[in-house]
Amino acid sequence: MADLQKLYEAVLNGDNKTAVAVTKEALAENADPIELIQKYMIPAMAEVGKRFECEEYFVPELLLSARAMKGALELLRPLLAEKGAEPTGRVVIGTVKGDLHDIGKNLVASLLEGGGFEVTDLGADVPPEKFVEAVQLRNANVVCLSALLTVTMPAMRTTIEALKNAGLRDRVKVLVGGAPVTPQFAKEIGADGYGENASVAVNLARDMVKASSHAC
Ligand code: B12
Incomplete structure (x- = not known):
């Protein structure tokens, strides 16, 4: 089973490869994409922000975390966008x-x-x-x-x-x-x-x- 804590850590540590691999594994096991984003990825970015504020992280770390977040999001995006026929607006x-x-x-x-x-x-x-x-x-x-x-x-x-x-x-x-x-x-x-x-x-x-x- 995919270890979702690893997804949190991968975004936090700016490890794009692991973020993508864990997301792929979780999706193969039918994980809920919204849960992956809300329970693991957003909290990881929030922690990145805190570390930046405390000067533990600097712009290069922000960029690496953003890249890991984006890499995982790219896999999730098509699933979030499954939609019906008529546009709501x-x-x-x-x-x-x-x-x-x-x-x-x-x-x-x-x-x-x-x-x-x-x-x-x-x-x-x-x-x-x-x-x-x-x-x-x-x-x-x-x-x-x-x-x-x-x-x-x-x-x-x-x-x-x-x-x-x-x-x-x-x-x-x-x-x-x-x-x-x-x-x-x-x-x-x-x-x-x-x-x-x-x-x-x-x-x-x-x-x-x-x-x-x-x-x-
Ligand atoms: C990743 C990041 C970066 C990345 C951005 C990569 C990218 N492609 O987006 C990079 C490294 C490029 C970056 C650059 C900078 N950053 Co920056 N960054 C962040 C960080 C760590 C995370 C932002 C993020 O993606 N959060 C995750 C997403 C999911 O959350 P979100 O954006 O808030 O969106 C949610 C809601 O707000 C809402 N929402 C967002 N938009 C909208 C729109 C609508 C209509 C609605 C309804 C809702 C909604 O829904 C979203 C999902 O739930 C934040 C810290 C933080 N805690 O926010 C700092 C932060 C925003 N950055 C900051 C700073 C200072 C900078 C730089 C000036 C640093 C520098 N010295 O160069 C530059 C500015 C560059 C520029 N001109 O924009 C400061 C801003 C301080 C301030 N008060 O203005 C923050 C707060 C860090 C800090 N604590 O000091 N950054």
Whole structure:
């Protein structure tokens, strides 16, 4: 049987090879991908963050852990994205300008896909005009903005303003998230919702699409 504690340790130690091998083994034994992410991989990244704060880890360690997390997530992503026929709604998602953190955003995107949404993922370091362009092009119902740095949080506000200036704000809901973001901040910048994690994001996006389809 796969030793899932090894998955936690592999992400924590930045050991991509082991992270991928244990994930493969667990999947062959029909492990639940959500459980692998929530019980082992996310807690490992949280510990990486703590070690970085205490200066036990530095950027190279962060990069190795991020690579191990991504390697395992790539195997899990298709399973998260098994979906039904009709899209629940259309989402444009990205990490805001100046911010390169994309692991959490990728997780949100995968679960939204799994929840039946048609997802356009713009990647990381996305300027406001790119969000505007994609919302127009994809006729999106929901925009998801991710930020992991306090210094890039203001780019969420700028992006919302750009949507307003483009005349799109009334027809698209804005959902924000990422470790430093709070419900209070979401309110302040005029977002429609804040989600603390990927599964909350799916429920909120679903509610937003439902509410907007009931509106006259
Ligand atoms: C991995 C990592 C990196 C990697 C990123 C790799 C990648 N491809 O993403 C690398 C090494 C590149 C990196 C770089 C930097 N990092 Co960094 N990084 C981290 C770390 C350790 C983990 C982040 C992560 O992936 N977490 C796991 C995921 C699953 O969690 P998450 O992102 O929070 O996402 C969840 C929720 O927040 C939510 N969510 C996320 N987005 C969204 C969006 C929506 C719409 C919703 C609803 C929900 C939602 O759902 C997700 C899943 O449940 C954090 C520490 C931490 N504890 O967060 C520091 C951290 C974010 N980094 C930090 C710093 C300082 C930096 C650098 C400036 C370091 C440097 N000196 O160069 C650079 C900045 C580069 C840049 N311009 O962006 C600081 C930020 C401090 C601050 N207050 O601003 C942190 C907090 C570390 C620390 N404790 O000091 N980093």
